[in-house]
Amino acid sequence: MFDALAERLEDAWKKLRGQDKISQSNIQEALKEVRRALLSADVNLQVVKDFVADVETKAQGAEVLSGVRPDQQFIKIVYDELVQVMGETNIPLAQVDTAPTIVLMAGLQGTGKTTATAKLALHLQKQNRTCLLVATDVYRPAAIDQLVTLGQQINVPVFELGADADPVEIARQGVARAKETGVDTVIIDTAGRLQIDQDMMGELARIKQTVQPHETLLVVDSMTGQEAANLTRTFHDQIGITGAILTKLDGDTRGGAALSVRRVSGQPIKFVGVGEKVEALQPFYPDRMASRILGMGDVLTLVEKAQEEIDLADAEKMQEKMLTAKFDFSDFLKQMRLLKNMGSLGGLMKMIPGMGKLSADQLQQGETKLKQSEALINSMTAEERRNPDLLASSPSRRRRIARGAGYTERDVTNLVSEFTKMRNLMQQMSRGQMPGMAGMGGMFGGMGGNPPSQPGWRGYSGGASSKKKKKEKKKKGFGQL
Template identity: 80%
Template sequence: MFDALADRLESAWKKLRGQDKITQSNIQEALREVRRALLEADVNLQVVKDFIAEVESHAQGAEVIAGVRPDQQFIKIVYEELVQVMGETNVPLAQAEQPPTIVLMAGLQGTGKTTATAKLALHLRKLDRSCMMVATDVYRPAAIDQLVTLGKQIEVPVFEMGSDANPVEIARQGVERAKAEGVDTVIIDTAGRLQIDQDMMAELAQIKEAVQPHEVLLVVDAMTGQEAANLTRTFHDEIGITGAILTKLDGDSRGGAALSVRQISGQPIKFVGVGEKVEALQPFYPDRMASRILGMGDVLTLVEKAQEEIDLADAAKMQEKIMAAKFDFTDFLKQMRLLKNMGSLGGIMKLIPGMNKLSEDQLKQGETQLKRAEAMINSMTAQERRDPDLLASSPSRRKRIANGSGYKEADVNKLVGDFQKMRSLMQQMTQGGFPGMPGMFGDGMGNPLAAAGNRPSAPGWRGYSGGGTAKKKKKEKKKKGFGTL
């Protein structure tokens, strides 16, 4: 996601490196690179023109503060304009004063609408909002069965009346059932088409008239680029939507949809789908997305992912063990499995500032190393996991583990040696306040897993490295003119 756009934009910053200040002449080449980057990302042409004009205007009038390079100042301006284009702030889902809140899902066939319905229901359930899904797609074969299956998977009830009933009546009765059962939110999955047609729009209008939804969300495929923005505008003109859900942002999307939808349609992106699993739905934050596009990571999203998985009591115990140098292979295995639950290694790494440059080969190698380590740890006895020193002093134990895991004795030797070094380093980090590797080890290391309970609330917060260090760095950045970037 956005890799090509990020690479192109980086070449734009290079045009300003080595310059003393931003001028009319030296900014033009950088602007040309930004323009090419946006066009190649399939951003709407008018959006590109307006974007470049705004960046140029702000850049020419910008004071380059002492100690800040022109390329850094230019990145800041581009970041702020990206946030502006995508909508400035997150627009939360509406919540009715008198339940149930009714959400109508719309979209073309093949955009992942039914799956998005289940993802949204699971997202709301995690927020302690009871949900019911209503299956009104009586045209697509097995659409109702698909929603019922997803409902069982996420433990959310599905209201359906079969494929012979009228979709408008199904929606109306589904809402009545939800009211009777005291359900907080009703999500209505509607039929899609291969293309926009009058029958589709008429049926949507009838369902909307019958249930009076608080939200009408259009599900659009990010792979369609700027066409997603045009589609959103058309649906809004015809039906009146309140927002969009962009799906398939984890694929080969070039980013054009995310950068075009708000400007072209006037409607906000409320959620983005970042994977096939039902857990893979995230609220859309323009500032976080801009940060990802510019290769600066997204620590807040990483922290939120961690918050869903960790137990703060466990995190406190883990910190104690690290400080006492008693972190063992059982703890290491638990952390690895926690990492897996948060998503792919590649997806997590891209949320960490500075890690976006890791190649696919490096990420695959990292995944392989984690699997190898897990296999070898699984071949250890419970006593060996609790006491790694046993392995350091016993070649016969290491040989047995190698035979049991299917790896060489040298691999086990390396795992044990690296683990001992890592344990010592982790102790130094927690006691001395060194910044560490986010996402794997204990608190006090800039680790979002253990620091999740201490998440800063400021929307522009960009990073965390333990205690007062983050505040100090943030103040320094403000002095340099970077604000919260």
Template identity: 80%
Template sequence: MFDALSDRLEAAWKKLRGQDKISQSNIQDALREVRRALLEADVNLQVVKDFITGVEEKAQGAEVTAGVRPDQQFIKIVYDELVQVMGDVNVPLAQAEKSPTVVLMAGLQGTGKTTATAKLALHLRKLERSCLMVATDVYRPAAIDQLITLGKQIDVPVFSLGSDADPVEIARQGIERGRAEGVDTVIIDTAGRLQIDEEMMGELARIKETVQPHETLLVVDSMTGQEAANLTRTFHDQIGITGAILTKLDGDSRGGAALSVRQISGAPIKFVGVGEKVEALQPFYPERMASRILGMGDVLTLVEKAQEEIDLADAEKMQEKMLSAKFDFTDFLKQLRLLKNMGSLGGIIKMIPGMNKLSDDQLKQGETQLKRCEAMINSMTKHERHDPDLLASSPSRRRRIAGGSGYREADVSKLVADFQKMRSLMQQMSQGGGIPGMPGMFGGGGMGNPYPAGNRPPAPGWRGYTDAGSAKKKKKDKKKKGFGNL
């Protein structure tokens, strides 16, 4: 997501490179590029106009900090404006003083509403809040069965009275069941329609009046672009919603919905769906989304995803193994599977600052290399995984592993050689020897450096380096230690 928007915005920064200060004359080309980028991302026209006006006013009155280039200062201004447009701060889900908290899910058909209901239930369960899902969609074939299946998958109960009952009565009895069982949160999945109509709105209004929800969340397909904002406003005016969930942000979404919903509808985005898996729901943080849009990564979300999967005690043991050069193929395989549980390699890589420039082909190559590594390790015996040196000294073992995994002996030899280099590198780091140069792990010399010399990612300019001289010194020091162009 946002790749095209990020590329367009980078073209705007280039308009200011080489300038010694921000002025009325030299920001016009940059603003024109920003305007074009937002329109192509399907951001609402009025939002674009207000955004450009805000950026222009702040840019003209900005003083460029010593050691920070005008283009970097401009990026900071655009970042701040993006955060403001998307809502400044994260708006958490409400929690009633007296249980249960009632959450009403609404939306058109095909937006992923039923799946979003299960995703939200799982998210709350991870926060140690017990949930009950209520199936009131009696119109769509298999909607109730879908929710029951998802409930079994995430171990959350589902209340249903079948497809012949009145949705309002189902919702009412669902709340009573939740209250009787002492659950923290009851999530009501309502029926959607292919379009907004009086019948749909009337039923939704009756359900809302009956259950008096603490949250009314509209599930919106982000692929609809700026129309998502108009849809949110319509629901807000007619029903009254407290927030929105944007789905399918992992697809070919151009980002217009994320930038338009809050400004047009007045309703905050509370969650975003970033994948088909039931775990793929994230709280919406405007500042993190702005960082992703500007290609600065999203380290906080990456850390949170890792914390969900990593056991602290296991992490400490793994660190000790790495630093003492006892890290083996069994540990490496565990790390590969942990990485897969966190999501796609592309999604994880793009959360790392400066890595947004990796092409889809490079990311696919990385995915392929990881699969090759896993296949070759799976073909090793338990003894070989624990003692990689056995493979280094035994061509016959390497040939057997190559035959079992379907790859060449040369591929196995390279995996073993790179693994030994990596262990040696970790040991040198633990002894204070610095990093003498990262070997090309996973074949093909690694993924390469996405930033050629002289084309640095913009973020560090305004986040870290406030003195031009010190920035040059840091660059020289890194080269001395073997970092190259990273």
């Protein structure tokens, strides 16, 4: 996401490279590139005008700090303005003292509203909040069945009265059931429409008046660009909403929705959908999103993803194994599966500063390498996984593993060789030695010589080109922010 916007903004930084200071003359070319970048990202025109004007004012009044180049200073100004446009801070979901908290979900058809309802319930479950889903969409075929299926998938009960009941009555009884059962939060999935119409708005208004929700969230498709902001404003004017959920942010979105919703509608983005899986919902943090847009990664979100998947006790045991060179193929397989649970390799790479520039081919090669390693390890016996040295001295074992996994004996040999090198480096580190990190990246291979170093993200391999990459990163000024 935002790849095109990030590339266009980088053209703006280039206009200031080599300059001694920010001036009225040299800032104009950079501002033109910023304007083009935002317009091509389908950001609302008035938002673009205000954004560029504010950046220009701040840039002209800024004194370039000692040791900071003008392009680096300009990036910082744009970053701060992006954060301000998107809302400055995360606005959490309401939670009232007297349960239940009532959340009303609204939106047009095709935005992923029903799925977003289940995603929100799972997100709240992870915060130890109990939920009840209420199915009031009696118009779309199988809408109720879809919500029931999603509820079973995440182990959340669904209240429904069938497709012949009145949606307002379903919502009323659903809230009453939540109060009876002592549920923390009730989430009401309402019917969508192909377009805004008075019948839809009237039904939503009646449901809202009946249940008096504490949150009314509009689910909008980020692929619609600035139209998402206009839709949010229309719903707020007619119904009154407290926030928005942007879906499909992992797709080919140009960024217009994320950058326009708050400024145009006046309502905050509270969550973003970043995938089709029910786990793929994240709270919206303007500062983190601005960092992603500028290609600086999002380490905080990456850490939070890891914390959700990693058990602290298991992590300590794994660390001890790594430092005592007892890390085996079973442990490596466990780490690979943990990585897959955190999301796609491409999505994780974009959260690591400096890794967002990897091409689709490089990421595909990395994914392929991971799948190959997993297939080869699955073809091993339990003893071979525990004792990788058995494979180094036995061609017959390597041939059997290769046949079982559908690869060549050379692939097995390379896997064993790379794993052995990695384990030896871990052992040197446990003795207080700091060896060169080149060679630790082979386990992931095929990503421009700069893959993550080893399972668990414990290091970073620069390979032979690490110095060059560091210079390029420093030249971009990302490290100065």
